[in-house]
Structure formats: C-alpha cells, structure tokens
Amino acid sequence: xxxxxxxxxxxxxxxxxxxxxxxxxxxxxxxxxxxxxxxxxxxxxxxxxxxxxxxxxxxxxxxxxxxxxxxxxxxxxxxxxxxxxxxxxxxxxxxxxxxxxxxxxxxxxxxxxxxxxxxxxxxxxxxxxxxxxxxxxxxxxxxxxxxxxxxxxxxxxxxxxxxxxxxxxxxxxxxxxxxxxxxxxxxxxxxxxxxxxxxxxxxxxxxxxxxxxxxxxxxxxxxxxxxxxxxxxxxxxxxxxxxxxxxxxxxxxxxxxxxxxxxxxxxxxxxxxxxxxxxxxxxxxxxxxxxxxxxxxxxxxxxxxxxxxxxxxxxxxxxxxxxxxxxxxxxxxxxxxxxxxxxxxxxxxxxxxxxxxxxxxxxxxxxxxxxxxxxxxxxxxxxxxxxxxxxxxxxxxxxxxxxxxxxxxxxxx
Amino acid sequence: xxxxxxxxxxxxxxxxxxxxxxxxxxxxxxxxxxxxxxxxxxxxxxxxxxxxxxxxxxxxxxxxxxxxxxxxxxxxxxxxxxxxxxxxxxxxxxxxxxxxxxxxxxxxxxxxxxxxxxxxxxxxxxxxxxxxxxxxxxxxxxxxxxxxxxxxxxxxxxxxxxxxxxxxxxxxxxxxxxxxxxxxxxxxxxxxxxxxxxxxxxxxxxxxxxxxxxxxxxxxxxxxxxxxxxxxxxxxxxxxxxxxxxxxxxxxxxxxxxxxxxxxxxxxxxxxxxxxxxxxxxxxxxxxxxxxxxxxxxxxxxxxxxxxxxxxxxxxxxxxxxxxxxxxxxxxxxxxxxxxxxxxxxxxxxxxxxxxxxxxxxxxxxxxxxxxxxxxxxxxxxxxxxxxxxxxxxxxxxxxxxxxxxxxxxxxx
Numbered sequence: 001x002x003x004x005x006x007x008x009x010x011x012x013x014x015x016x017x018x019x020x021x022x023x024x025x026x027x028x029x030x031x032x033x034x035x036x037x038x039x040x041x042x043x044x045x046x047x048x049x050x051x052x053x054x055x056x057x058x059x060x061x062x063x064x065x066x067x068x069x070x071x072x073x074x075x076x077x078x079x080x081x082x083x084x085x086x087x088x089x090x091x092x093x094x095x096x097x098x099x100x101x102x103x104x105x106x107x108x109x110x111x112x113x114x115x116x117x118x119x120x121x122x123x124x125x126x127x128x129x130x131x132x133x134x135x136x137x138x139x140x141x142x143x144x145x146x147x148x149x150x151x152x153x154x155x156x157x158x159x160x161x162x163x164x165x166x167x168x169x170x171x172x173x174x175x176x177x178x179x180x181x182x183x184x185x186x187x188x189x190x191x192x193x194x195x196x197x198x199x200x201x202x203x204x205x206x207x208x209x210x211x212x213x214x215x216x217x218x219x220x221x222x223x224x225x226x227x228x229x230x231x232x233x234x235x236x237x238x239x240x241x242x243x244x245x246x247x248x249x250x251x252x253x254x255x256x257x258x259x260x261x262x263x264x265x266x267x268x269x270x271x272x273x274x275x276x277x278x279x280x281x282x283x284x285x286x287x288x289x290x291x292x293x294x295x296x297x298x299x300x301x302x303x304x305x306x307x308x309x310x311x312x313x314x315x316x317x318x319x320x321x322x323x324x325x326x327x328x329x330x331x332x333x334x335x336x337x338x339x340x341x342x343x344x345x346x347x348x349x350x351x352x353x354x355x356x357x358x359x360x361x362x363x364x365x366x367x368x369x370x371x372x373x374x375x376x377x378x379x380x381x382x383x384x385x386x387x388x389x390x391x392x393x394x395x396x397x398x399x400x401x402x403x404x405x406x407x408x409x410x411x412x413x
Numbered sequence: 414x415x416x417x418x419x420x421x422x423x424x425x426x427x428x429x430x431x432x433x434x435x436x437x438x439x440x441x442x443x444x445x446x447x448x449x450x451x452x453x454x455x456x457x458x459x460x461x462x463x464x465x466x467x468x469x470x471x472x473x474x475x476x477x478x479x480x481x482x483x484x485x486x487x488x489x490x491x492x493x494x495x496x497x498x499x500x501x502x503x504x505x506x507x508x509x510x511x512x513x514x515x516x517x518x519x520x521x522x523x524x525x526x527x528x529x530x531x532x533x534x535x536x537x538x539x540x541x542x543x544x545x546x547x548x549x550x551x552x553x554x555x556x557x558x559x560x561x562x563x564x565x566x567x568x569x570x571x572x573x574x575x576x577x578x579x580x581x582x583x584x585x586x587x588x589x590x591x592x593x594x595x596x597x598x599x600x601x602x603x604x605x606x607x608x609x610x611x612x613x614x615x616x617x618x619x620x621x622x623x624x625x626x627x628x629x630x631x632x633x634x635x636x637x638x639x640x641x642x643x644x645x646x647x648x649x650x651x652x653x654x655x656x657x658x659x660x661x662x663x664x665x666x667x668x669x670x671x672x673x674x675x676x677x678x679x680x681x682x683x684x685x686x687x688x689x690x691x692x693x694x695x696x697x698x699x700x701x702x703x704x705x706x707x708x709x710x711x712x713x714x715x716x717x718x719x720x721x722x723x724x725x726x727x728x729x730x731x732x733x734x735x736x737x738x739x740x741x742x743x744x745x746x747x748x749x750x751x752x753x754x755x756x757x758x759x760x761x762x763x764x765x766x767x768x769x770x771x772x773x774x775x776x777x778x779x780x781x782x783x784x785x786x787x788x789x790x791x792x793x794x795x796x797x798x799x800x801x802x803x804x805x806x807x808x809x810x811x812x813x814x815x816x817x818x819x820x821x822x823x824x825x826x
Contacts, residue, residue, distance in 0.1 A: 025449030036438030051462035081613045121613040291712035292705035299704035310727040
C-alpha cells in the first residue's frame with residue numbers, strides 16, 4: 001500500500017467526487033478545489049483527484065484503485081435519498097464494514113420534515129444508514145449526514161455531501177480537524193486583498209518578492225474586480241508561520257499602499273462595514289442597472305443591521321429619483337451625479353448615500369459622506385452586463401472606503 | 414479493453430488533467446467541465462475524470478489505468494517548456510510510440526519569439542517534439558502545439574494545453590471535430606424545472622419513469638431552493654431526440670402540475686418576467702433581510718427594463734415602511750403582511766408589489782397583484798442566513814408566479 005511502516009510514512013490523500021452531473025460537466029467542480037486547498041493547508045499530501053458518475057461498478061473500481069495508492073480518501077456526493085445515491089454502500093463494502101440504521105440520525109431527518117410540515121418520503125431513511133466502523137458527521141445545512149469510515153486495512157474515508165453549501169462546513173468544522181492528527185506540520189496561508197490595481201501591475205510591483213520567495217512563497221491571483229496575494233509559509237504551527245509571513249506582508253502593504261485593503265478579510269464590503277460602524281454611519285445605496293448588487297453585498301456583512309440603511313434599485317436613475325420625489329435626475333454629468341448623491345442623503349436622512357449607474361459600456365457612481373461628495377465615471381470595453389455591474393459596484397465601494405479612511409485620518413489630526 | 418469487437422462497441426473516453434496547481438486547488442478546474450460537455454454533446458461516453466500533478470510516475474500510472482478502461486484519452490496541461498512538463502513524453506511511451514522533432518513546429522515557435530523580439534529559451538524546443546504516430550494540433554493562442562497520438566493497441570490520445578483560453582479553441586476546432594467520427598449520434602438533454610417540491614418527493618412522483626427510462630433517461634437533481642429533471646435522449650439529431658423526449662416531458666408536466674414551471678428556461682424569474690410583461694405589470698419588491706436578492710434576480714432578466722419597478726431593501730420591514738411614510742408595519746402576522754403589500758402597491762403606484770421578510774429561522778412574504786393579495790409564512794430549521802434568503806425569495810417568486818397564472822386563467826374564462 002505504501003512505502004515504509006504504516007506509522008512512519010506521511011499519509012496520502014485522494015479525492016473522489018461522485019456525481020453524473022459533475023462528470024458530464026453540468027456543474028462546475030468547486031468541491032475538489034476546496035478540499036484540495038484544505039488538505040494543502042494541513043500539510044497533507046494529495047496525489048490524485050477523480051470524478052466518477054453515479055454508477056456502482058465504476059465507483060467501486062475507483063475506490064479500490066484509490067485504496068491501493070492512498071490512506072485517506074475524501075468523497076463528495078451520492079449521499080442523497082435516491083437510488084442513484086450509492087457512495088456509502090460502495091465505500092463501506094470496499095473498506096470491509098457494513099451499514100446499520102442510526103436511530104438518532106433518523107429522528108433528525110424526521111424532525112426536519114416535521115418542522116417544514118411535509119411528509120418524509122420513505123427513501124430518506126437510507127440517509128440514516130451509518131457505517132458500523134465509523135462515525136456520523138452532522139450536516140446542519142441539509143438532511144444527509146456525512147460519515148467517517150474506518151477500513152480493515154487502515155484506510156480512512158470521509159464521506160461528505162455534494163452541495164458545496166453542505167460540504168464546506170462539514171469539511172472545515174469536522175473532517176479537517178479530525179485529519180490534522182495525521183499531519184506533521186502544515187502550510188499556513190494569509191491573503192492580502194487588493195483593489196483598484198490590476199493583477200499584472202500588482203505582480204510587477206511585487207516582482208522580486210514573488211521571484212525570490214521560497215518560504216514564504218507569494219502567489220498573485222486575479223479575482224472578480226480585484227486582486228490578491230497569497231503568502232504561504234511551511235511551518236510547524238500557525239505561530240511559527242506568522243513569524244515568517246509577517247515581515248513579507250508588511251512589505252507588500254508598504255508597496256501597494258491603500259490598494260491593499262485588508263489581510264485575511266472576507267471581502268471589501270466587510271472592511272467598509274467596520275469603517276461605517278466605527279464612524280457611526282448607515283449607508284443607503286441607490287442603484288440603477290447594477291441590480292442591487294452593492295446593497296446585497298453590504299447586507300450580507302455581520303454588521304448589516306447596524307450599517308445598512310434603506311437601499312433602492314431600479315432600471316433607471318430617474319425611476320429612483322421619482323420615488324424620492326426629486327425632480328429630473330441623471331448621472332451622465334459628473335457634477336449632477338454628485339449632486340444626486342447629496343440630495344438622496346438629505347431625502348433619506350442619512351449621513352451616507354451612494355449612487356451607482358450602469359449604462360451601456362459606461363459606469364458612474366457618486367458618494368455623499370457627511371456632507372462631502374465624490375464621484376467617478378468610467379467608459380468600459382465591450383464585455384458583458386455582469387462585468388459592468390461588478391466594475392460599477394467595486395468602484396463605488398472602493399470610493400466609499402477611501403472617503404471613510406480619509407475622514408478617519410482627518411479626525412485624528 | 415472493452416466488451417465486443419473494436420468496431421462494434423461504443424468508444425469510451427476519459428479526461429486526465431495534468432498540473433500540480435490544479436491538483437492542489439490553486440486554480441479551479443474548468444477544463445474538465447468544458448471537455449466533458451463537449452463529449453456529451455457529441456454523444457461520446459465519458460466515465461472518469463482524473464487530475465494528477467506534474468509527476469512522471471503518477472501520470473504514467475494514471476495513463477495506464479485509463480488505457481485499461483477507455484479508448485479515447487483527453488489530456489490538458491504539461492505541454493510547456495519546463496522540466497515539469499512531461500505529458501507528451503509519458504503518453505507517447507504508454508501508447509508505444511516515440512517523439513521526434515517537428516521542424517515546422519520549431520520554426521513556428523522561433524517565429525513567435527522573433528515577433529515579440531524576445532530570445533527563445535532553448536527549453537522551448539521540446540514543445541516542437543511530436544509523436545511519430547500522431548498529428549500536430551496547432552495552437553494559435555499560445556506557443557505549445559497540442560497533438561493526437563495513435564497507440565499500438567488502438568487507443569487515441571488528444572493532448573491539449575492547460576490554459577483554458579488555449580485549450581478551448583483547440584478542443585472545439587480540432588479535437589471534437591476529429592472525434593465526431595466515433596460517435597453514433599449525440600445526447601440531447603432537456604431540463605424540466607421544478608419549484609416548491611423537494612427532490613425526493615419529486616423523484617417519488619416520477620419513480621417508475623426514472624427507473625424504467627433507458628432512452629430517454631431521467632435524472633432528478635436538486636438545485637438551490639428548486640429541483641430539476643434532466644431528460645436525455647440518444648439520437649442522431651435534435652429532431653429525433655425531441656420525438657423521444659417530448660412524450661416523457663408531457664407526462665412529467667402532467668404529474669408535477671404547476672410545480673413544473675418551465676422546460677429549458679433559464680430560471681424562475683425569467684418565467685415570471687414573461688408573465689409580468691404579458692399582463693402589463695411592473696413589479697416592486699420590498700425586502701427585509703433577503704438583501705435585495707429578489708430584486709436582483711428580476712433585474713437580471715431580459716425584460717427587466719419593462720417589468721421592474723423601484724425595489725427597496727433594508728434590514729427591517731419597519732425601515733422600509735418608514736421610507737414610504739407608512740405607519741407601524743410588520744410581517745409577523747399574516748394579515749398584516751398582506752395588508753403591507755397592498756399598501757405598498759398603492760404607495761408605489763404599481764399593480765404588483767411583493768413584500769419579503771427574513772427573520773431568525775422564519776420567512777414571510779406577501780404579494781399584492783391587481784388588488785388581490787396572498788401571503789405565506791414558514792418556520793425553518795436552523796441553517797445559515799443564505800439558506801433563509803434563498804427560501805424566502807423562492808417562496809415569494811413562486812407565489813407571484815401562481816397568482817399571475819391564476820389571473821391569466823381567470824381572464825380566459
């Protein structure tokens with residue numbers, strides 16, 4: 001199975017994603033990437049990823065092949081209630097154990113259906129079958145529990161649901177913490193989040209750091225309307241890793257200035273929400289053509305209840321202005337756009353109003369903060385509507401962020 | 414290798430993606446999905462996808478395993494000029510042929526570097542090595558040509574570059590047209606979209622159709638807050654396929670009733686947008702706690718400009734009511750919620766207003782359409798905020814859809 005004694009060699013992992021819709025390309029396989037990164041962070045070796053369909057023979061073939069190469073097998077998919085869902089049955093068989101009914105799991109599933117006042121289809125009972133040599137993994141996000149299975153030859157299998165929303169918390173909260181015991185150290189990453197700077201220009205500014213980095217390493221990435229630098233150190237624990245990554249991160253922040261908007265933060269809006277809260281503002285967004293995306297992003301932050309005011313969205317700026325009983329309004333002229341933001345702030349009785357307009361191949365936005373206004377407009381190349389929305393919202397949010405930072409600095413002086 | 418004579422049985426495909434950054438999750442594997450869909454459209458059977466790193470032994474192991482299961486192997490990655498790039502060498506060896514220098518290919522690579530006025534690294538020459546038993550595949554998007562390799566045992570390998578921008582045109586323009594000769598027709602799928610019915614209950618209602626379906630086949634899927642039945646027929650062309658799928662789809666629609674909201678439509682909101690347009694309504698959404706998700710969905714439809722009114726979102730119902738100068742407002746009591754929708758419709762001077770509230774583990778919504786109101790409330794199990802948002806918006810949108818359908822039917826009578 002593997003070279004050296006079982007306790008000596010590093011454990012090898014493999015990922016097997018089960019699902020015909022995945023195999024045939026109906027949906028993107030984000031699970032494999034997410035799990036791979038989790039294993040990498042733990043410092044566990046991963047050598048193969050496999051995707052198979054909902055077919056018993058081929059799944060069994062894949063499992064047995066993986067068992068001959070690796071110690072730890074991670075599965076997604078095939079835990080549902082239909083006859084296509086066969087992962088537990090096959091893996092249990094290959095690992096040499098059997099499935100038994102877990103009464104507590106069955107009760108949990110029944111309770112879910114009782115709460116939603118719908119009858120439980122009999123087929124759901126199979127979701128409560130658990131491996132005799134194993135352990136149930138709770139799934140607060142769905143009805144199908146996952147499980148660990150301990151094989152007769154020393155293999156460990158972790159079976160997780162297919163839907164990412166259910167798989168990720170199970171992986172992060174249950175599976176990876178369990179697997180940590182098999183790691184002799186890890187990779188610890190930190191992410192410097194960057195806005196209003198293109199990835200290649202950013203990579204240029206950090207060129208020598210990227211080229212020379214061995215531990216830690218630097219990896220530049222582009223994200224939607226943003227960029228990022230992943231700084232990764234190999235160390236025995238987080239504290240050691242931070243000592244390695246700390247100085248590099250400081251250097252990156254120094255070089256990128258305000259373009260670096262946070263380290264290990266969720267997103268731009270979470271940073272803005274903190275600034276709004278600290279300065280005591282609630283923000284209202286008026287969006288024409290961005291589909292309410294800016295409001296949605298801010299309303300998903302932890303502090304949403306404290307920093308979100310009423311937000312409006314409509315296909316046109318004029319429709320928004322009409323609701324607020326304001327006269328003719330436009331964002332085509334920068335001064336008019338800024339004026340609109342100021343008037344909206346007054347009308348909504350708020351210290352912070354943001355106006356966003358998406359037109360054909362052009363975006364405009366304006367922010368009114370504590371009586372000061374700023375505006376921005378940009379023509380864009382031929383892309384898709386989604387691209388314009390993202391650019392418009394990112395520009396507006398970043399402008400708001402900089403105004404909040406400027407205001408904070410001015411108050412200190 | 415496979416059952417039956419070589420000419421008789423259908424060719425089986427496998428995909429092997431090569432690249433350590435892919436394996437370790439640094440980048441998303443969109444190539445596998447893209448190729449899988451291309452093969453599916455051609456009606457070629459795909460049974461396994463594999464991802465391995467830039468390691469010669471493990472790649473060889475994966476290739477030989479694939480050769481034992483399949484006839485056509487598609488590869489991405491590992492065609493570059495570095496010592497990590499080994500795909501051609503390994504696959505050629507496994508298939509029983511050797512690499513020789515292709516002078517034309519070498520000239521092309523030299524020309525590219527001359528054009529960009531950069532010296533060609535010597536290592537780039539390996540990109541001009543081509544299989545003796547094979548065929549070069551031109552790569553207008555990059556410097557590494559791909560190739561077909563014809564193996565001694567009848568296998569065919571197609572080697573393509575890793576970067577999607579280079580791989581996709583090579584696949585679409587060269588590889589798939591070449592592979593078409595091995596297909597005896599295509600797979601043609603249609604999707605019946607289903608709402609307000611759980612996947613397992615839906616599968617129960619269609620049980621016999623799912624179990625007995627051979628051509629076409631039925632596959633039930635769950636999606637966020639929805640479900641779907643994919644009906645797939647193998648046929649020589651779309652017209653023949655439709656003759657096979659048509660009757661089954663009618664049977665499905667008959668059994669699922671109004672839960673089946675469309676066939677091959679983009680989403681629920683696109684169906685609603687058509688109904689709003691046909692009946693001459695613009696819809697305004699007032700959302701508390703759903704982050705403006707309902708408005709965003711409707712504003713992304715084709716007909717957005719004609720069917721979207723002004724939409725509001727805020728953390729609480731009361732904040733929304735205050736903006737509209739309405740008194741105390743609530744959605745906790747169903748009657749009050751319905752009343753709020755009616756009052757909002759009047760205030761916004763629109764024929765259609767939808768109120769959505771997401772609270773802790775409960776959702777409520779109400780629709781006012783042409784003076785009629787309907788409301789809905791539901792307690793939910795402990796999940797995440799995202800789950801509540803999706804459920805709330807789906808419930809509201811479906812209620813609106815049903816009211817529009819009822820109104821259309823009533824007008825016919």
